[in-house]
Amino acid sequence: MTSIDDIRKQAERREERKTAAEAQGVSPATAIDVADDLGVEGLVETNPVDVTAVDRSDQSYRRLMFRRFRRSISGMIGLVLVSLLFFVSVFAYFFAPVDPKASYLAFSPPDAVSFTSRDGGFSLRPRVYPTIETGELDPITFQPLTGPDYENPIDLGFFVRGFPYRIFGLIPSDIHFFGAVDGRPVHFLGTDKLGRDILSRAIVGSRISLFIAVIVVTITTVVGTTVGISSGYFGGRIDTWVQRFVEIVLAFPQLPLYLALTTLIPITAPSNVFIAFVIAVLAALGWAQLSREVRGKSLALARIEYVRAAMAVGAGDGRIIFRHILPNVLSHVIVAVTIAIPTVVLLESFLGFLGFAVKPPLISWGLMLQDTGTFSVIGSYPWILSPVAFVLVTVFAFNALGDGLRDAVDPY
Amino acid sequence: MLRFLLKRILATIPVLFVLSVVTFSIIHSRPGDYGDFVYAMLVARGSSTVEAQRAAEAAREEYGLNDPLPVRYVNWITGIVTRGDFGHSFYYNRPVADVVAERLPPTIILALTCHILATIFGVSLGIIAATRQYSWVDTLISFVSFIGMTVPRFLLAIIILYILAFRLNAQNFGTFFSPQFGGAPWSWAKFVDLVQHVWPVVFIATFGGLAYNMRVMRGNLLDTLNAQYVETARAKGLPESAVVLKHAVPNALHPLVAYQGVVLPYMLTGEIEVAIVFSLATVGPAIVGSMAVGDIYVTATFMLVLAATLLVGNIIADILLAALDPRVRIGGAKA
Secondary structure (H helix, E strand, O other): OHHHHHHHHHHHHHHHHHHHHHHOOOOHHHHHHHHHHHOOHHHHHHOHHHHHHHHOOOOOHHHHHHHHHHHOHHHHHHHHHHHHHHHHHHOHHHHOOOOOOOOOOOOOOOOOOEEEOOOOOEEEEEEEOOEEEEEEEOOOOOOEEEEEOOOOOEEEEEEEEEEEEEEOOOEEEEEEEEEEOOOOOOOOOOEOOOOOEHHHHHHHHHHHHHHHHHHHHHHHHHHHHHHHHHHHHHOHHHHHHHHHHHHHHHHOOHHHHHHHHHHOOOOOOOHHHHHHHHHHHHHHHHHHHHHHHHHHHHHHHOOOHHHHHHHHOOOOHHHHHHHHHHHHHHHHHHHHHHHHHHHHHHHHHHHHHOOOOOOOOOOOHHHHHHHHHOHHHHHHOHHHHOHHHHHHHHHHHHHHHHHHHHHHHOOO | OHHHHHHHHHHHHHHHHHHHHHHHHHHHHOOOOHHHHHHHHHHHOOOOHHHHHHHHHHHHHHOOOOOOHHHHHHHHHHHHHHHOOOOEEOOOOEEHHHHHHHHHHHHHHHHHHHHHHHHHHHHHHHHHHHHOOOOHHHHHHHHHHHHHHHOOHHHHHHHHHHHHHHHOOOOOOOOOOOHHHOOOOOOHHHHHHHHHHHHHHHHHHHHHHHHHHHHHHHHHHHHHHOOHHHHHHHHOOOOHHHHHHHHHHHHHHHHHHHHHHHHHHHHHHHHHHHHHHHOOOOHHHHHHHHHHHOOHHHHHHHHHHHHHHHHHHHHHHHHHHHHHOHHHHHHHHHO
């Protein structure tokens, strides 16, 4: 009972402060947050003008937002994970222990890291026993059997020398974050049907998957924001027609349309053309929802006093849009971007699962999931499902980040 | 009210028209047609290329694939409007309407079941969370809803499928019934069998929708609980349950109804995704399959029908909203 009372009172107080601040032309969020951060409840109520006027000088909206953001634990976890993800994908070849394109024993199970030698003695140095063909045959199927090779343990270490690569495509190097000390292949997550290391492929594949996501989201954001702002700001007939168009785009059942569009891609296209097609397809529908949200915001903003004042003093449309409206919708757009990236990653992997992924010289998570569509394969070799974990982590990280950001931008 | 309804229905006609044009042109502009499929199939079976070429030409001639695109579109759309004829499925070799009639009802029933379950559970959990704001219950429910919203449904489906098939040795999925219930009349046992087959699909699709509903409900209810009439109700001395359920909840519900326009496509997509993974004989696998063999009329019809379903769903949501909220009605009449 009391708790609800308190909340209600708090909300009322917030409301009062909001209106007081709005009268001063200060962003309501800023005013309230300044008061919250200073812990001056009473002060604001008695004299909101002073507080906002004094504190705006050294506490910018951005800093306050970040302060609020830091309070959200899941948001911070998301931020850390997302940064880590981008870091790993930028230096993908450094983190990949094995050459992702080299092929070894097909469908070799994951090598378990162990600290014991064969006779049970403990060694501080982690090692794996590589999977080899044991020379025996399965008594029923007569397939060659595989098993761990206890004679030749592979010692593991950090910063080891392995296959050569180029950092940023320029600086040649062969140092890898972790892997076998003597450069022999280790498969921490096993190998796929062509004997390629799954962990390395997943790490390198993050590049294409994230690249597609980032490009697609950039396109949809630019288009969505432009359409939304112009539609909301200019209003009138343009708005009516644009909104009708957006309505039609939104009415499409998305998934079947993506499928239809992906089948349009010529199979013989070279892989860079192919990836451009994939990006175009994924970007084709994504902008509509964002444009609608942005339109709603700019519609409201175009009627606020400072925008009208700007109009009255004769500011051009461009200036009003870029100086007054865009900054105010930007926070919303940023949140939308963080939420949109995982959906694209997911879509790419789903299309991959259905067989419409990027083409083989390139590596992406979707392509890796292509093989998981067959029941018998995942039954016998469950480790080829492990790219699922990478997709999951990515989706979680971005969503957590987006959630935290949303709360920081708009806590009500 | 009738006027509002009529306006709403008439407004969907141009949308449907544009949808049909776009769908048709997309599906037709893909390289290769059913003739190519016939050709490839015959060559693979060992007939000579000349012979296969002739058969492919014959197939094209028979199904009118040599006509110019607008002609084919007009033929198709007149068929639909005048005769309810959606064209002929080359692959199944029977009218598309039959294929759709076979696949669509289970899809819609499944999606509706998921939708209803998601609404019931979502709303209840939303009420529980909102009335206990900031307690551990609220945190737990919010966490679950975060998971529900973020876990990709098709990945969840793959994982559940893997566990069911290879860890628990379950065999009952991919169909609606076990073989022994093939032509059997409805009975309790048959229903149980059905549930055993489709529960993973329902579960996964419900989970995501539940999270959405719960979030919206929680937010709305928190807003309503702060309203003055709720305070008045409390001041009158009503028990807390009556205050929440009689005064706050009905008013928190209608943004949720307005939100159905967003939830509906989400639920339908969810059902399709999961059904594809489980290869349950609904619309999803049929679309993927027909696309792979170039069975254009089936694909186009499915897309059109799905779009129409979504539009109808939106209209229903609008009607409900208008019934609940007079402001919408009046606004609609004025505009």
